[in-house]
Amino acid sequence: MQTLWVSMPILRNIVLGAARNRDELRQICAQGGITVADLDNPDMKLSLEQNCALMNASLQLSGDPNLGLHIGERTTVSVLGITGYLMESSKDLLTALHHLQQYTASFSRLYRFGIQLTADEAVYLCEPVSVWNDLSPETARQSVDISFAGTLHILRLLTGSQLWPLRVYYRYPRFADTRDHERILKCRPLFNQSCNALIFSRQDLQRRIIGYNQALNEVFINMLQQKLGEESHSFLQQTRTLILELSRLSFPTLEEVAERLHLTPRTLQRKLQEENTSFRVESESIKEELARNLLLSKSLTVGEIADRLGYADQAAFQRAFRQWTGATPKTYRNRQDKSV
Incomplete structure (x- = not known):
């Protein structure tokens, strides 16, 4: 997604x-x-x-x-x-x-x-x-x-x-x-x-x-609601959007997202399970998307990106990135530089 x-x-x-x-x-x-x-x-x-x-x-x-x-x-x-x-x-x-x-x-x-x-x-x-x-x-x-x-x-x-x-x-x-x-x-x-x-x-x-x-206004509202459909109102989309919004300074935890949704962490996990996913899966998906984009910025070091995404150290981020892409963050960044 x-x-x-x-x-x-x-x-x-x-x-x-x-x-x-x-x-x-x-x-x-x-x-x-x-x-x-x-x-x-x-x-x-x-x-x-x-x-x-x-x-x-x-x-x-x-x-x-x-x-x-x-x-x-x-x-x-x-x-x-x-x-x-x-x-x-x-x-x-x-x-x-x-x-x-x-x-x-x-x-x-x-x-x-x-x-x-x-x-x-x-x-x-x-x-x-x-x-x-x-x-x-x-x-x-x-x-x-x-x-x-x-x-x-x-x-x-x-x-x-x-x-x-x-x-x-x-x-x-x-x-x-x-x-x-x-x-x-x-x-x-x-x-x-x-x-x-x-x-x-x-x-x-x-x-x-x-x-x-x-x-006419009501017609357009109905069209927009239909266009956005279940995605914009689904619990999964709400959760993904909130994770992204809260990642402005550091990557949010399960507890932080649950608090913003006025839920307990257990309830948040249960509701995501009903949509055949989990907080970890969605967090990793968004982390991968953010990591790919952040690596395009030459102003951020790999260590700074790792910290921004909530990893304990650079090595943990490198392991995760290799699982996502099959490449290290440095290799991925070099490839993108050559393709520009």
Whole structure:
């Protein structure tokens, strides 16, 4: 079961926004192991590795250090598929953003979107999965730029009116030149913050959406629920998603995951057994996926990756990785370097 993926329309938007001609389009696609024809397949899912490769190629060929911002300011709801159309038919902006949070899994598992409310403000959060920041911090940052600029553009399209954030937060270090950020976001960003967020006036997000249609809205909700099916609501998928979310700093234990699910460890194991698996099997599956991606990052040593994935020492990680792939972590990393 692939845990980390993004739908083709998301990356199609980036690739087409970066390529200036057919030849560049082919070059970018080749870096991600896809064809130009694949760009028109809305059901295709791309791995985190492909996502980073395509974004890196787009950045290099375009020569645009603010590519994310510039793509974002041209982004429409269509890149989000049915979730975008659900937003377009929602009652107001706050409801639309709640729907985005609720149905992110319909178009990607590389991001976590969220809305937090106070009495006067609404905080819109955009967080790439932590392994993405480890593997390719620049493309992760660019993805936040796309989300921020894209969200503002979409919210304006939905209401037909201008809308600006009160404040903008980035987890990342300050950029050398923030003029484009200030022009597009209409706000001077704050850096090295605890989250990536756009902070709005709560009243601004109560604006009604031009295309509000309750009947159509319900149709899209039913379509999304059917599309996600049992997978998004299954206990197994909930557990895998939680393991991934908790692995931001260190790999979670059975007890930590059970506590977050409000279960005892024994009950968690029993429920997984009912789905013909176990916590160990699912943890190992996610560890393998994370390990393969983390080894692509030259900024992390094998020892650091072993520690990140919860192994007692580097030797234990090497044994596990050899069981998964038939190769040592170092050999695997060298092979990937040669294939680039």
